[in-house]
Amino acid sequence: MRTLVDLTLAPGHRRGHGALYGRLNQGRINVARPRRALAGMPLPRPADGRLVLAVDASPWLRPDASTCADRAFCHTFGRGEGKHQMVPGWPYSVVAALETGRTSWTAVLDAVRLEPGADVAAETTVQVREVIERLVAAGRWRPGDPEVLVVLDA
Structure with missing residues (x-):
């Protein structure tokens, strides 16, 4: 198995x-071993061959888990009422490699749980830097290749 x-x-x-x-x-x-293994896997790329990484923070909502440690209030939209809400849960920052085209294939390379009160910009910066360092170490990007494009939202 x-x-x-x-x-x-x-x-x-x-x-x-x-x-x-x-x-x-x-x-x-x-945890470092599967992260290195993911960086060494074949990655999706657009036609120009560059690596495109997307970073997004997504919540794992747990409103009824009052005894779970380190929950934070996660921003959500909708949930049946079409309005912005703050719901208890755990926010995760996820980095994925993207490709263009009809398949929209992605490869998740890293996920980090954001602690309550964390500086999200600082945590994301460290996370992206570490992912790119692993990709370089695995030979997925070399000097002379097109620059890595990192796509983030606010």
């Missing part, structure tokens, strides 16, 4: 895989 999903879909899988889930429960996942 290569992934947790493969493991749970295996016909002989009737109980938890002790070693894997034991490791997850102990909190010993090396």
